[in-house]
Amino acid sequence: MSPTADKSRMVSPNFITEIIDEDLRAGRYSQIVTRFPPEPNGYAHLGHAIASYLNYGIAHDYGGVFRLRMDDTNPQTERQEYADALIQDLRWLGGGGSTMRPLEGWEWGEVEYASDYFDELYAMAIRLVEKGLAYVDSVSPKEMAWLRGTVDRPGTPSLYRGRSIAENLELFQRMKVGEFPTGAHVLRAKIDLASPNMKLRDPVLYRILHATHYRTGNRWCIYPSYDFAQAPTDALISVTHSLCSLEFVDNRAVYDWLMDNLWEGQGTPRPHQYEFGRRSLEYTVVSKRKLLKLIGGGYVSGWDDPRMPTLAGQRRRGVTPQALRTFAGSVGISRTNRTVDIALLEHAIRDDLNTTAPRVMAVIRPLKVVLTNLTTEQILHLRYWPEDVVRESPDGLVSLPGGKRVRPEEATRPVPLTREIYIEAEDFEVTPPKGFKRFTPGGTVRLRGAGILHCDSFSTNEAGEVCELHCTLLGHEGKAAGVIHWVSATQGLRAEFRLYDRLFRVPLPEAEAKELEDDEGETAEDKDFLSFFNPNSLEVAHGFIEPSVADDSLDTRYQFERLGYFWPDLVDCKPGAPVFNRIVTLRDSWAKETRSEGKSRAEIRALKEQSKPGLEVVLSPEQQARLEAFKLQGIGESDALVLARDEKLSVYLTEAAKHGNLASLASWIVNDLGSSIREGTVKVSPAGLAELIKLLESGEISTRIAKDVLTEAQEVGQNPADIVSQKGLRQMSDTSAIAPIVERIVAANPDKVAAYQNGKTGLLGFFVGQVMRETGGQANPQLVQELIVRKLSS
RNA sequence: UGGGGCAUCGUCUAAUGGCAGGACAACGGUCUUUGGAACCGUCGGUCGUGGUUCGAGUCCACGUGCCCCAGCCA
Numbered sequence: 014m015s016p017t018a019d020k021s022r023m024v025s026p027n028f029i030t031e032i033i034d035e036d037l038r039a040g041r042y043s044q045i046v047t048r049f050p051p052e053p054n055g056y057a058h059l060g061h062a063i064a065s066y067l068n069y070g071i072a073h074d075y076g077g078v079f080r081l082r083m084d085d086t087n088p089q090t091e092r093q094e095y096a097d098a099l100i101q102d103l104r105w106l107g108g109g110g111s112t113m114r115p116l117e118g119w120e121w122g123e124v125e126y127a128s129d130y131f132d133e134l135y136a137m138a139i140r141l142v143e144k145g146l147a148y149v150d151s152v153s154p155k156e157m158a159w160l161r162g163t164v165d166r167p168g169t170p171s172l173y174r175g176r177s178i179a180e181n182l183e184l185f186q187r188m189k190v191g192e193f194p195t196g197a198h199v200l201r202a203k204i205d206l207a208s209p210n211m212k213l214r215d216p217v218l219y220r221i222l223h224a225t226h227y228r229t230g231n232r233w234c235i236y237p238s239y240d241f242a243q244a245p246t247d248a249l250i251s252v253t254h255s256l257c258s259l260e261f262v263d264n265r266a267v268y269d270w271l272m273d274n275l276w277e278g279q280g281t282p283r284p285h286q287y288e289f290g291r292r293s294l295e296y297t298v299v300s301k302r303k304l305l306k307l308i309g310g311g312y313v314s315g316w317d318d319p320r321m322p323t324l325a326g327q328r329r330r331g332v333t334p335q336a337l338r339t340f341a342g343s344v345g346i347s348r349t350n351r352t353v354d355i356a357l358l359e360h361a362i363r364d365d366l367n368t369t370a371p372r373v374m375a376v377i378r379p380l381k382v383v384l385t386n387l388t389t390e391q392i393l394h395l396r397y398w399p400e401d402v403v404r405e406s407p408d409g410l411v412s413l414p415g416g417k418r419v420r421p422e423e424a425t426r427p428v429p430l431t432r433e434i435y436i437e438a439e440d441f442e443v444t445p446p447k448g449f450k451r452f453t454p455g456g457t458v459r460l461r462g463a464g465i466l467h468c469d470s471f472s473t474n475e476a477g478e479v480c481e482l483h484c485t486l487l488g489h490e491g492k493a494a495g496v497i498h499w500v501s502a503t504q505g506l507r508a509e510f511r512l513y514d515r516l517f518r519v520p521l522p523e524a525e526a527k528e529l530e531d532d533e534g535e536t537a538e539d540k541d542f543l544s545f546f547n548p549n550s551l552e553v554a555h556g557f558i559e560p561s562v563a564d565d566s567l568d569t570r571y572q573f574e575r576l577g578y579f580w581p582d583l584v585d586c587k588p589g590a591p592v593f594n595r596i597v598t599l600r601d602s603w604a605k606e607t608r609s610e611g612k613s614r615a616e617i618r619a620l621k622e623q624s625k626p627g628l629e630v631v632l633s634p635e636q637q638a639r640l641e642a643f644k645l646q647g648i649g650e651s652d653a654l655v656l657a658r659d660e661k662l663s664v665y666l667t668e669a670a671k672h673g674n675l676a677s678l679a680s681w682i683v684n685d686l687g688s689s690i691r692e693g694t695v696k697v698s699p700a701g702l703a704e705l706i707k708l709l710e711s712g713e714i715s716t717r718i719a720k721d722v723l724t725e726a727q728e729v730g731q732n733p734a735d736i737v738s739q740k741g742l743r744q745m746s747d748t749s750a751i752a753p754i755v756e757r758i759v760a761a762n763p764d765k766v767a768a769y770q771n772g773k774t775g776l777l778g779f780f781v782g783q784v785m786r787e788t789g790g791q792a793n794p795q796l797v798q799e800l801i802v803r804k805l806s807s
Numbered sequence: 808u809g810g811g812g813c814a815u816c817g818u819c820u821a822a823u824g825g826c827a828g829g830a831c832a833a834c835g836g837u838c839u840u841u842g843g844a845a846c847c848g849u850c851g852g853u854c855g856u857g858g859u860u861c862g863a864g865u866c867c868a869c870g871u872g873c874c875c876c877a878g879c880c881a
Binding site: 025026027031050052054084086087089090150154157158161162163164165166167168195196198199201208209210211212214217219220221222236238239242243259260261262263264288290292295343344345346347348349350351352353354355356357359360361363367368372399400401402404405448450451459460461462489493495496497498572574575576577599600601602603649650651652654655658680681683684685687688715716717720765768769773775776777778779780781782783785786793794795796797798799 | 808809810811812813814817818819820821823824825826827830831832839841842843844845858859860861862866867868869873874875876877878879880881
């Protein structure tokens with residue numbers, strides 16, 4: 014990814030590792046602990062893979078600890094079966110699978126379960142009640158929703174919000190022992206019903222649920238909510254950096270509130286929540302509801318259908334864990350939700366398989382060829398690996414189908430060459446298109462490993478389709494434009510091939526479904542993402558494969574030459590009736606057409622960007638008057654407008670102007686102190702600012718110095734002018750001092766000088782920057798620039 | 808509609824006021840007993856408009872667009 018990326022790191026530097034670096038530097042934590050908290054209510058998919066990779070990778074990169082925790086606080090939807098599958102899938106993802114790479118297996122201690130901490134959680138809830146920070150509410154769900162208000166109407170307290178601590182304690186205890194039916198009461202945090210953040214309007218901490226939990230059975234009938242499960246369990250298992258996706262940003266306020274009120278004075282540092290953007294993949298969907306629809310509607314065969322974005326599906330298809338890890342690492346991490354190009358996944362898969370999958374031959378759509386001059390059957394010994402893979406092998410060895418590493422000359426298999434063989438039907442064209450490099454009537458082509466083939470004649474069936482070729486096999490010598498693969502018709506094995514393609518016909522099925530709703534007033538039920546299902550996502554073909562594979566271990570991934578990467582379908586493969594799944598095709602640079610019919614993201618964006626004209630800012634009469642006054646005093650239009658609209662800013666300016674020139678102070682107030690003045694966090698006094706600007710105007714310091722000093726003053730709360738004198742900051746303005754530095758920098762970078770003189774004027778910034786750095790920011794930048802320009806153009 | 812988050816090549820991601828870089832894709836070439844792989848090259852981007860600055864993707868203002876929040880789901 015980034016050029017500075019360290020190969021031993023799993024995760025490229027990102028905004029979260031920056032925070033960790035700073036935390037470590039400040040000594041806030043001695044060891045990094047991350048966790049991945051899936052809910053056992055469905056199967057792991059690519060989204061889980063990316064998130065768990067991130068969490069595991071960060072712990073790995075910092076020598077920390079990674080914990081897998083089942084987030085099992087909802088007995089109604091969670092099952093042991095899902096928990097087991099999740100654990101199995103994640104172990105597989107972290108392991109070597111059947112690849113031959115060194116293992117990089119993910120390790121975690123015991124799998125954690127939120128349900129193992131129900132006692133601790135309950136005790137913490139009691140503490141909150143005792144502190145008067147939580148209460149039992151007894152309104153119906155409907156009423157609670159009503160009382161919570163809406164985004165633009167504050168909530169109102171329920172009748173029960175004022176219950177005494179004793180009463181709350183008693184009721185909560187009775188909730189726990191099962192005196193009330195499901196839904197009769199809830200425990201809520203007492204935070205702020207008027208908060209503009211809806212999550213802070215007294216979130217529910219516990220609810221009554223008479224249901225059997227797959228781990229705790231009937232021991233509990235009250236269960237913690239998401240918010241109450243996260244922060245406390247994170248803290249209990251010593252998590253330091255709790256990563257989650259962006260939709261939980263608002264919940265961070267609850268997380269922090271809980272930590273403030275539950276974890277102070279604990280002696281151990283508290284965890285913090287950070288959010289990252291989700292990654293989705295083109296041509297697929299991952300939401301549980303939608304995957305269920307695909308299964309329920311018979312579009313796919315189940316959770317492990319090889320077209321599914323589930324780890325179970327990808328595993329059955331033959332995708333390696335290594336490929337998925339490479340993919341997760343290359344996708345990266347940011348604070349924006351993104352949809353990743355499916356080519357990135359396919360590239361990761363091919364890249365892994367290219368060096369791990371031995372080559373054999375199979376024919377998917379057979380066309381019979383009679384080699385009229387072949388009198389005796391032959392056994393050819395063909396190599397499993399092409400020269401380039403052999404050459405680039407780190408240990409000089411290559412793999413046999415079982416995985417055993419041998420010298421390249423030993424990596425061969427016997428391939429029978431018989432009088433009748435099959436070739437791929439599409440490798441023969443009676444009327445070849447322009448650029449066709451394969452087989453044609455009267456043409457020649459190379460039969461992989463067998464020699465040059467000449468086509469003498471062909472016959473057709475009643476439908477006019479080519480059904481048989483009569484050919485002469487020439488020697489190995491000679492040239493042919495193309496090379497085609499083949500299988501003995503008499504000794505090849507019959508096999509079924511399952512050719513998978515993208516699940517949907519369009520890259521963004523959900524976005525397109527939404528478009529339909531908007532445009533045609535159709536609801537999601539009428540015509541949703543399913544209408545974009547790709548009916549050709551599975552094509553079953555029956556053909557032949559060379560007999561050598563019969564002896565190979567069942568979990569061997571092959572490259573079928575010129576066709577793609579395949580491996581047996583472990584579920585449907587039967588002795589004598591092999592079934593192969595196509596993992597991914599080979600890249601085809603002779604692409605016939607682009608198959609994508611959907612709109613690109615850019616197109617969708619463009620459609621929506623029929624921008625409305627921006628509204629003119631409306632000013633009140635007072636603001637208008639102030640604006641005019643400011644303009645008259647020499648403040649630029651843009652700054653004047655900002656000042657006129659903001660009371661706090663104009664008050665600050667008026668005050669500062671008592672000590673200095675109003676017009677020159679204005680832009681500093683707007684551009685450099687604006688947000689801190691508005692927030693009320695400004696630490697630089699108006700007089701202090703004025704004093705600093707005087708130094709600037711006298712030429713004693715440069716704008717650059719003034720900005721740096723102002724930033725520092727704002728950080729530490731010191732008077733700017735004092736910083737200037739303390740540090741002895743002074744603008745360097747004499748040519749005799751700067752010129753030698755310029756000379757040196759220019760002399761040290763002849764290549765950049767040449768590039769600059771060739772028109773890359775952006776490099777001026779580079780040179781100025783170098784000089785500024787050398788002088789500790791004290792050189793007069795105008796002068797520096799002037800000297801450089803003069804120097805470089807001479 | 809109140810609050811919050813976000814915006815860099817077609818896609819993903821770097822650049823922490825100083826050279827807009829990388830990967831994937833696409834395109835072209837070299838090589839090739841896989842129209843594969845490898846290698847070389849080309850194309851292509853800071854959402855918009857103003858402002859501050861010697862210098863803005865980065866700071867300020869105003870717009871635009873997308874996403875999240877009104878479950879006793881997570």
